[in-house]
Each structure stands twice: as structure tokens, then as C-alpha cells.
Amino acid sequence: MDARYVIWLSELRSGDVPLVGGKNSSLGELIGNLSPDGIIVPDGFATTAGAYREFMGHNDLERALERALERLRGGADLAEVGLSIRTRFLAGEIPSEVEAAISAAYERLAESVGRADPEVAVRSSATAEDLPDASFAGQQETYLNVRGREALIDACRRCFASLFTDRAISYRVHRGFDHRSVALSVGVQLMVRSDLAGSGVMFSVDTETGFPDVVVMNAAWGLGESVVSGAVDPDEYLVFKPLIGRPGLKPIISKKRGAKQQKIVYGEKGGTCTLDTTSAERASYVLSDDEILTLASWACRIESHYGRPMDIEWAKDGSTGKLYVVQARPETVQARKESTHLRTFRLTSTGRELVRGAAVGDAIAAGPVRKLASPAEIGLFPPGAVLVTGITDPDWEPIMKRAAAIVTDHGGRTSHAAIVSRELGLPAIVGTGNASEVLEDGQTVTVSCAEGDEGRVYDGLVSYEEELIDLQAVPSTRTKIMLNLANPSSAFRWWRLPADGVGLARIEFIVMNLIQIHPMALVKLREVSDLKVRAQIETIVAGYSDPSEYFVDRLASGVARIAASRYPNPVVVRMSDFKSNEYRQLIGGEQFEPVEENPMIGWRGASRYYSPGYREGFALECRSLHRVRGEMGLSNVILMIPFCRTINEADRVLEAMAAEGLRRGEGGLKVFVMAEVPSNILLAGDFATRFDGFSIGSNDLTQLTLGVDRDSEALAHLFDELNPAVTQSIRRLISEAHAAGVPVGLCGQKPSDAPEFAALLVEAGIDSISVTPDSFLRVKGVVASAETRVGYRAPLEEP
Numbered sequence: 071m072d073a074r075y076v077i078w079l080s081e082l083r084s085g086d087v088p089l090v091g092g093k094n095s096s097l098g099e100l101i102g103n104l105s106p107d108g109i110i111v112p113d114g115f116a117t118t119a120g121a122y123r124e125f126m127g128h129n130d131l132e133r134a135l136e137r138a139l140e141r142l143r144g145g146a147d148l149a150e151v152g153l154s155i156r157t158r159f160l161a162g163e164i165p166s167e168v169e170a171a172i173s174a175a176y177e178r179l180a181e182s183v184g185r186a187d188p189e190v191a192v193r194s195s196a197t198a199e200d201l202p203d204a205s206f207a208g209q210q211e212t213y214l215n216v217r218g219r220e221a222l223i224d225a226c227r228r229c230f231a232s233l234f235t236d237r238a239i240s241y242r243v244h245r246g247f248d249h250r251s252v253a254l255s256v257g258v259q260l261m262v263r264s265d266l267a268g269s270g271v272m273f274s275v276d277t278e279t280g281f282p283d284v285v286v287m288n289a290a291w292g293l294g295e296s297v298v299s300g301a302v303d304p305d306e307y308l309v310f311k312p313l314i315g316r317p318g319l320k321p322i323i324s325k326k327r328g329a330k331q332q333k334i335v336y337g338e339k340g341g342t343c344t345l346d347t348t349s350a351e352r353a354s355y356v357l358s359d360d361e362i363l364t365l366a367s368w369a370c371r372i373e374s375h376y377g378r379p380m381d382i383e384w385a386k387d388g389s390t391g392k393l394y395v396v397q398a399r400p401e402t403v404q405a406r407k408e409s410t411h412l413r414t415f416r417l418t419s420t421g422r423e424l425v426r427g428a429a430v431g432d433a434i435a436a437g438p439v440r441k442l443a444s445p446a447e448i449g450l451f452p453p454g455a456v457l458v459t460g461i462t463d464p465d466w467e468p469i470m471k472r473a474a475a476i477v478t479d480h481g482g483r484t485s486h487a488a489i490v491s492r493e494l495g496l497p498a499i500v501g502t503g504n505a506s507e508v509l510e511d512g513q514t515v516t517v518s519c520a521e522g523d524e525g526r527v528y529d530g531l532v533s534y535e536e537e538l539i540d541l542q543a544v545p546s547t548r549t550k551i552m553l554n555l556a557n558p559s560s561a562f563r564w565w566r567l568p569a570d571g572v573g574l575a576r577i578e579f580i581v582m583n584l585i586q587i588h589p590m591a592l593v594k595l596r597e598v599s600d601l602k603v604r605a606q607i608e609t610i611v612a613g614y615s616d617p618s619e620y621f622v623d624r625l626a627s628g629v630a631r632i633a634a635s636r637y638p639n640p641v642v643v644r645m646s647d648f649k650s651n652e653y654r655q656l657i658g659g660e661q662f663e664p665v666e667e668n669p670m671i672g673w674r675g676a677s678r679y680y681s682p683g684y685r686e687g688f689a690l691e692c693r694s695l696h697r698v699r700g701e702m703g704l705s706n707v708i709l710m711i712p713f714c715r716t717i718n719e720a721d722r723v724l725e726a727m728a729a730e731g732l733r734r735g736e737g738g739l740k741v742f743v744m745a746e747v748p749s750n751i752l753l754a755g756d757f758a759t760r761f762d763g764f765s766i767g768s769n770d771l772t773q774l775t776l777g778v779d780r781d782s783e784a785l786a787h788l789f790d791e792l793n794p795a796v797t798q799s800i801r802r803l804i805s806e807a808h809a810a811g812v813p814v815g816l817c818g819q820k821p822s823d824a825p826e827f828a829a830l831l832v833e834a835g836i837d838s839i840s841v842t843p844d845s846f847l848r849v850k851g852v853v854a855s856a857e858t859r860v861g862y863r864a865p866l867e868e869p
Contacts, residue, residue, distance in 0.1 A: 072171040075121040079114050079257070084376075090116040090255040091195030096398050097257065103375060109368050110394050113182060114190070114259035115175040117226065119197055121168045122253045125230055129162035132250075135234075139249055142239070148468075152236040159231035164223055172226060172258075173219050179260065187218045189261040189336070191396070192225040194232050197253045198242075210238060210254065214293060215261060215336045222258065229256045237464040244471070262396065265335040265342075266388025268356035269294035270304060271484035273401055274311075274369045275379035277492060278431060278483070278523075280404035281562040282379070283634060284323070285309045285366040288484045289356035291347055292333030294383055294396070300461040300481025300488070301344075303329040303501045305356050309366035310634045310702065319703035322362055323630035327355060327613065328482065353613055361386070364393060372398055379404060403492040412539040412566045415520040416844065421528030424509060425477070427502035429525030430488045432563055434534045435497050436516040437474040439509045445469055456517060458509050462487040470494060475517035477505045477527060499525035522559025544568055544847060545854035549831075550838035553636075553846065554817055558584070558628035561635035564843045571639035571706075572632060573765065573840025574817035577691070578648055580628035582656070585621055586610070589687035591658025592617040603658050610657075618690055625694035626702070633704040640708050642742055642765065642815075642840075645691055647712040649674050670779070675713025675744075680722040692730035699737065710742040710765060715749055720760045734762070745814070746770035751799045758810035764803060765840075766816040772796050791820045792827055801834045813837040822849045829856035 082090055082098025089095070094116040101111045126132055135155060142151045164172075180188050194210030211232035213225040232238065233254040242249055262269070270289035275282050288297050288304040296302045308324035330352050337343045357365070365384055372395070373380050379401035385394050415434045440455040445465040451457065457473040459466075461480045470476060470490055476498040478487050483500070491498035497519040499505075509515065509527065516532040519525040552573035555561055558580060581589075587607055591598055595617045598604040611620040633641045649669035653659050662683070666672040678684040698704050709732065714720050720743065724734060727741070734741045743750065743757055746767035750757055757764070768791050773780040775795050778788045790796070800816075807814045815838035821828040822845040831839060832853060841849045 072167060072174075075118055075124065075168045075171040076115050076175045077118060078175075079111070079116060079259070082116065088197055089118055090257075091119075091197045091253075092399060093193060093195035093397060094255050094257040095195075097259075099375075100372070100395060100398055104371060107368075107371050109371060110392060112191075112259045112262055112394055112396060114179065114257060116195065116258070117168070117172065117256040119253035119255060121171070122230060122255065124165050124168055125162060125227075128165040129158070131158060131162065134158050135250070148236050148240060152234055152239055155234040156231045159234065160227060162227065162230075164227060169223055172223060176219055176222055176258070179258070183260065189215050189217050190222065191257075191259045191261050192216050192222065192229060193257040193259070193397075194229040195255040195257050196233060196238075197255065198247050198251070210235065212295075214295070214342050215265075215340055217340045221340060226256045230254050235464070237467050240468050259396065262385040262394045263387045263389045264294065264385035265292050265333075267386040267391075268292065269383070269385035269396075270297045270356070272365060272369050272382050272384060273379065273484070274373035274382070275401055275404050276562050277401070277404065277488070278429065278519075279562040279565060281565045281635065283311050283637070284562075285311060285314075285369045286483065287357075287362065287365060287369075288328075288482045290328065290330050290333065291351050291356060292335050292345075293342060294385055295342070296332060296334045296344075297482065297484060298383070298486060299463055300478060300485025300500060301334075302332055302482075303480060303503075304482045304484075305330070306482060307357070307362050307366075308631070309362060310630070310637070310704070311366070311370055312637060313703040314363065314367050314370055316703055319701065320359055320363065321702050321704075322359055323634055323702060323704075324627045325355065325362075327353075330356070357386070361393060368393075368395060376400065410540065410542050412541055414537050414539065414563075414844075415518075415534055416537075417518055417520065417532055417534045419533045421516060421530055421532040424515065424527045424529055425499075425502045425505045426524050426526045427477070427499040427505070428481075428483055428488075429519035429521070429523055430476075430483065430491045430498035430500060431496070431519050433495070433497040434516065434518045434520050434536075435475040436514065436531050439511055439513045439515055441506055441509065441511050442469070456515055458505050460506060461485070462490070464490075466490075470496070475499075477502060477509070477517060479503060479506050497525070499527060502527075522557050522563070524559060539847060541566060541568065544850055547850060547853045547857060549836060549853050549857065550815075551846065551850050551853060552642075552815070552817075552838050552840040554840050554842050555632050555635075556580075558631040561632045564846075565635050567843060567846055569636070569639075569846060570838065571636050572641040573815050573838055574710075575629065575632045575641055575643045577625060577629065577643065577646055578652075580625055581646065581648070582652075584628055585624045586657055587621070588653060588656040588659040588662055589618075589621050589690050590662040590684065591656075592621050593686045593690070594662075598658055599661060600658075603661075607658060621690045622694045622697065625691065626697040629695065629698050629707065630702050630704055633698060633707050636706070637704060638706050641704075641706050642708045642710050643695065644710040644712055644744070645679070645688070647675050670773075670781070676711050676719050676723045677713070677715065679711075680719075680726045685726065688726060689730050692727055692732050696731045699739065700731070705738055708740045708742055708763070710744060711761070712744040712767070713746060713770070714743050714757075715747055717753060717756050717760070720757065724760065744770075745803055746774070748774055748799070751803050754803050754806040755810055758807055758812040761812070763812055764807050764814045766800060766803065766814065766818075768796070768800075768816060768818045768820055771799065775799060791818075792824065792830075797830055800831070804834045804836060808835065815840060817841075819845060821852060825852045825856070828852045829860050832856040833860040 084099040086095040192213040272287040287307040290304040306326045310321040313321035383397040453472045481500040516528040550570035554574040556576045556579035614620045654663040679688040740762040742763040743761040745764040817840040
């Protein structure tokens with residue numbers, strides 16, 4: 071084997087990019103340094119840049135290339151120029167010495183596995199690709215299930231030619247790379263029989279927000295091209311990195327089952343073909359929990375070795391059950407973002423929702439819809455339009471660069487459309503399922519990715535605002551300023567805010583929007599009398615052997631995302647505080663809820679938790695939180711009981727929680743209580759012996775102290791949180807709680823709306839204030855000023 075033209079992957083390292091390109095040098099780095107950690111990379115070899123240049127010289131391609139590029143610079147059509155270059159390459163002859171070296175390496179590879187003509191993956195690796203600031207994702211070709219020497223030689227020739235696909239030429243021009251300075255190495259690896267199992271992509275950072283503490287993993291059945299191209303809607307798994315490898319923990323904070331309608335498998339005569347998946351495959355996860363955790367641990371090890379976030383392709387061999395890493399490259403989008411600033415987008419009005427899907431990025435854009443069936447229709451696409459299509463591949467990139475936003479029917483967060491949209495800084499919504507059918511050409515729409523994991527396309531122009539926050543300008547305060555969060559999908563969006571934790575995480579949002587079913591209707595599904603409602607519930611929970619597990623799983627995942635976003639800082643999770651009229655709105659709720667004249671002071675909060683009418687529903691809440699703290703390991707979660715009217719009620723609730731494995735003090739579990747009923751103030755000392763902290767709910771406390779319905783327009787002028795009766799209650803609570811060694815916080819908007827209220831809280835010695843993320847900076851400033859103006863009373867350590 072001639073080392074001038076071929077080199078084994080195991081002999082390469084990351085510094086060999088000029089010799090074999092980024093993809094192949096990275097594979098060598100993985101094999102050489104991470105194999106001892108159990109990370110398995112398929113064996114193989116790479117042709118060198120010297121082999122490519124020998125091919126160029128042997129076929130006199132240098133002059134032909136220069137003439138073609140001169141025509142391009144003179145204004146010639148990109149498609150015509152690219153085709154002429156590729157035609158010359160494909161007609162070229164592989165020099166005999168290069169062919170002999172490739173053949174010898176292939177024979178040696180065959181000997182290592184003990185069979186003739188083994189199936190190999192043949193991948194292009196350009197010598198300027200996969201750099202920290204340039205992904206070159208999908209610019210050149212890959213050929214899978216290549217068998218035999220002749221097929222391999224032909225695949226190498228086609229890889230050489232793919233250095234000059236239209237998309238590759240356009241990309242190099244856009245990024246400022248000299249065409250002639252880039253060479254093409256061909257990587258040849260033994261195929262992993264993922265056609266018999268599954269494969270996918272994982273990132274060691276959240277691709278949308280840059281949150282560094284999660285591994286985001288996509289998985290589909292068959293070969294990985296279906297995930298990379300966006301042809302299928304894959305499974306998505308989210309793993310919390312700081313807790314990976316901890317004994318007894320499974321920090322998989324989210325699993326979403328994708329439709330996975332198709333899979334790519336081996337063709338009978340080589341190559342690949344696409345088949346429909348079975349109903350069982352569509353209903354199943356591709357990976358087991360242990361496999362998810364193994365791959366996530368590999369992602370962490372690879373990231374640690376390279377010292378930067380990584381984009382990694384993996385595959386599972388269905389014949390052996392082994393997992394493999396088949397590619398690893400630097401993540402190039404979040405790594406380039408300015409960490410000292412946070413750019414936020416926020417809708418300021420509402421519109422009619424047309425379609426929704428997975429959000430890519432967190433921006434908002436608007437424009438006219440332009441639906442295209444293929445990249446050949448580039449002449450029909452006006453700059454600033456919203457591109458709507460089924461899926462994209464690298465041939466679409468010249469069009470994508472013109473778009474204001476991108477919407478696709480298929481694909482996940484690691485599909486081509488998602489990767490390129492991030493690099494271009496465009497909002498994109500992928501995997502909508504039906505955007506091409508619902509949206510009309512020329513229709514003006516607003517594409518919003520600023521509302522969490524789900525992106526939405528709205529009819530017409532919906533107003534929004536954009537803000538650039540300088541995080542270095544945030545003042546420091548000794549009073550802890552925390553966040554109120556409800557939507558789990560937006561929690562990672564705010565990770566850069568220097569908050570001291572989450573002071574209020576409401577599970578009502580998760581139940582209403584992500585679960586939608588009344589918990590008692592899940593516990594007693596067979597007793598649901600409305601047959602249509604029962605059928606609706608059965609459809610929603612399909613795939614769960616126990617309908618109750620649907621509630622536990624969804625709630626646990628939602629809470630876990632919020633808790634992970636602030637770990638190890640405290641995250642206070644309030645147990646359900648729906649009123650009976652709100653619970654009735656859930657699917658199946660009417661059968662299990664009374665009709666109350668005044669639900670605001672009716673069957674809500676703590677009174678439900680031990681009641682026969684909801685005790686089993688509360689047990690599901692407890693099981694969910696036990697899973698978050700115990701199984702996932704997010705022990706920073708603090709539980710909080712709302713609307714607890716009496717001491718006896720407090721004892722009964724704590725007993726009910728203990729019966730479900732949530733015993734105060736065990737495993738460091740802390741339980742807070744909302745201070746929103748006058749009895750909480752009058753009996754603060756007694757409540758302080760039963761709970762680890764108070765959180766003032768100023769709206770309800772004002773309502774019940776002044777006897778004013780907070781929803782009454784007629785009495786709005788009387789509703790005043792600065793009324794002396796309310797402020798004296800707050801002062802009294804803080805004083806008595808501190809005397810008992812218990813901290814007090816407040817969750818609400820009043821400190822951001824009324825600086826004098828913030829000053830009052832600071833002067834009274836409040837330990838923490840919790841506000842919505844968009845109010846965080848304003849409250850920080852107000853509190854900093856108040857601390858300077860009124861002095862500061864040192865709080866307790868807890869929030």
C-alpha cells in the first residue's frame with residue numbers, strides 16, 4: 071500500500087486536515103485517542119490530498135478547472151459551469167498507482183473482517199471542511215453499501231467530482247475559500263449494519279439556544295441519511311450532561327417519539343433503497359435508555375477531548391447490537407455566538423395559527439410564502455420570501471440564502487434544513503407535516519421560533535420586537551432575583567440570564583398544554599362515561615401500557631427541562647393550582663369536577679391533594695416529581711404547596727406526599743408553602759415548623775386580605791398590593807419566618823411595575839424575588855437601586 075496515496079484512519083490525527091480533510095482526520099483522532107474509552111469507530115482508510123492532485127494532473131484537469139472558473143467569474147451560469155467541471159472529472163482515469171493503493175487497502179480491509187468484497191461507506195472529506203467556523207455540511211457526496219473493487223474505484227472518482235457540485239462551488243464562494251486550494255480525500259469505512267437497526271445524529275450542545283449542559287440526539291430506523299437529509303421525522307432524546315454516569319441515575323430528561331415513516335436500507339445489488347417502516351417501528355423508540363445514555367456519555371467524552379461542542383453521527387449495528395461513531399465534527403453555529411449578549415425576540419400581538427413544527431433558532435421573520443418542489447425552481451424564488459417545501463438537501467442552499475425563513479414538511483432538528491438555517495441565522499420550522507398543503511403561494515405569514523421548542527406559522531404580519539441584552543451590564547444584587555417559568559420548551563432560551571434559580575415553575579402550563587387530559591380521567595379511564603372522550607384519550611395515550619404513565623412521563627419531562635436549565639441552583643416547582651372551572655376544561659374533566667359558584671376560593675390547591683376526589687391525581691404529580699429528583703437526579707427541585715389554608719391541611723398534604731415517596735428531608739427534599747391566605751401570615755410560626763420556606767403570592771394575598779375579587783373590573787380600583795394591610799402582612803411574615811430560620815421569597819410582577827414595592831421588599835429583608843424572564847433585567851436594576859437607597863438586610867441562604 072502506497073502511503074503517498076492511501077493511509078489508515080488509525081494513523082491519522084486532527085492535525086492532518088491538509089492531508090486527508092476534516093472528516094477523515096477527525097475519525098483518526100477518535101480512533102487513536104478515544105478507543106480506550108470504549109468509543110468504537112469503524113475501521114477504514116483514506117486517500118490523501120496527493121491522490122487527488124495526482125488524479126488532477128493525470129487528466130490535465132487544472133487548466134480545464136481554471137477555464138471553467140474564469141467563465142463563472144465572468145457571469146456564466148453556475149449550473150452550466152458546475153456540470154462541465156464534473157463531466158470532465160467523471161471522464162477522468164484514476165492513475166494506476168493510486169488505483170493499486172486503493173485496491174490493496176480494500177483487500178487488507180476484507181482480510182480484517184474475513185470476507186471478500188465487504189460493504190463500505192465511501193465519504194468525501196475536503197481539506198477545508200469541518201473547521202470550527204465552517205461546517206461544509208453535506209457539500210460533497212457520500213456513497214453507502216459500496217461492494218467490490220470496481221465499485222469502490224468508481225465511487226472514489228465520483229467523490230472527486232463532487233468537490234465541484236453546484237452547492238459546493240456556491241458555498242466556497244460565499245465563505246471565501248479558493249477553489250484550487252481545496253483538495254478532496256476519500257474516506258472508506260466498513261459499513262455498520264444500521265439498515266438492520268437505526269442511526270442518527272447527536273449534538274453536545276442544545277442546537278437552538280446554545281445551552282451547554284444537554285446532549286440532543288435524533289434517531290431513526292435504518293441508515294443515517296434519512297435523519298441528515300430530513301426525509302423522516304426522527305425520535306428526539308435529551309440527556310442532561312452533568313449527571314451522566316452518576317450511579318443509579320438516568321438523566322434522560324426528554325424522549326419524543328418521531329413518526330419515522332421510512333427507512334433507508336441496503337439495496338440488493340449494492341447502494342441503498344427506501345422502504346416504509348412497519349407500524350411497530352413507528353410506535354417504538356429506536357434506542358433503549360441504556361443505549362441513549364451510552365451515546366450521550368460518548369458525546370461528552372468527544373466534546374471534552376476536542377474542547378468544543380461537537381456534531382456527531384452514530385449508528386447501531388443490527389447484527390451485533392454494537393453502537394458506533396461514524397463521524398464527528400465541530401458544531402459551528404452556537405460556537406460562534408457572542409456569549410456576552412443575548413438577542414431576544416417576542417411577539418407583541420397574536421395571529422391565527424396556520425401550522426406548527428419543531429423550531430430552529432429563536433428568531434421571528436415575516437414575508438410572502440413561496441412553495442417550491444425542487445431547487446431547479448430557484449428563478450421563481452424572490453429574495454425575502456418564506457421558503458416552503460417538503461425537505462431540503464445541499465442543492466437548496468443557494469435558495470435558502472435568499473429566504474427570510476424556511477418551513478418544511480419533514481425533518482428534525484438535525485436535518486439539513488435545520489443545520490443550514492442555523493448557520494444562516496434564519497428562523498426555520500421543520501417537520502410540520504402539512505405546510506406545503508396548508509400555506510398558499512403569495513400568502514403573507516409570520517414565522518415565529520421565539521415561543522419555545524415548537525415553532526408556529528401565523529397568518530399575516532404579526533407584530534414583534536427584538537432586543538439585544540448586554541449581559542455584562544447586569545447589576546449585581548444581594549437579594550436573589552429568580553425566574554418565573556411555565557413553558558418547559560422555552561426554559562433553555564434563558565440560560566444565559568444570570569438568575570439565581572427559578573422561584574416559581576407552574577405545572578399548570580404543562581398539564582394544560584402538553585398533557586391536556588384530566589389526571590383522574592387517566593386513573594379511571596374505564597369509568598369515563600362519555601365514549602367519545604374515552605376514545606379521544608385512548609388515541610392520545612397510545613403507546614403507553616398504562617394511561618397514567620402518560621401523565622407521569624409528560625409532567626416529569628417538562629419539569630426536568632426547567633430544572634436542568636438552572637441546575638444546580640434551586641428550582642421551586644409549585645404543585646397543581648388549577649381551579650375547578652379550569653380543570654373542567656381538560657379532556658375528561660367535566661366528569662370529575664364540581665361546578666362551583668366561586669372557584670377562586672373553592673376546591674383548589676392543598677385541599678385537593680388529600681381529597682378522595684383528587685387524591686389519585688395528586689399521586690401522579692408526586693410520581694412525576696419523584697422521577698425528576700430520584701431517577702433523573704435533578705435534586706435542585708424544591709416542591710411548593712399552594713393555597714394551604716390550615717395547619718391540619720398542611721399535615722395531611724405532607725402525609726400524602728410521603729406516601730408517594732416524597733418525604734420532606736429525605737434526599738435533601740425541601741417543601742415550601744405559598745403565603746397567599748391570611749392564615750399563612752397569622753400562623754406563620756406554625757407553618758414554618760412544617761415547611762422549609764415561604765413564597766408570597768401577592769395577587770391572592772391582596773385579594774383575600776382586602777376581600778377584593780382580583781378579576782372584577784368593578785373593583786379594580788381597590789386592588790392594591792401596596793395597601794398597608796398587605797404590606798404589613800408581608801413585613802410580619804418575613805419577620806416571623808426569619809425568626810424561625812425560614813426564608814421568604816415573592817413571585818410576581820409588582821416589583822417590576824412599582825419600584826417602591828421592590829424597595830419595600832428589600833427594606834423588609836425579602837430573601838428572593840421571582841419574575842418573568844422579560845422583566846428580569848428591569849427588576850435587577852430596580853432592586854439594585856433599592857438596596858443602595860434603603861440599605862440591605864442580609865437574607866438567609868435559601869431562596
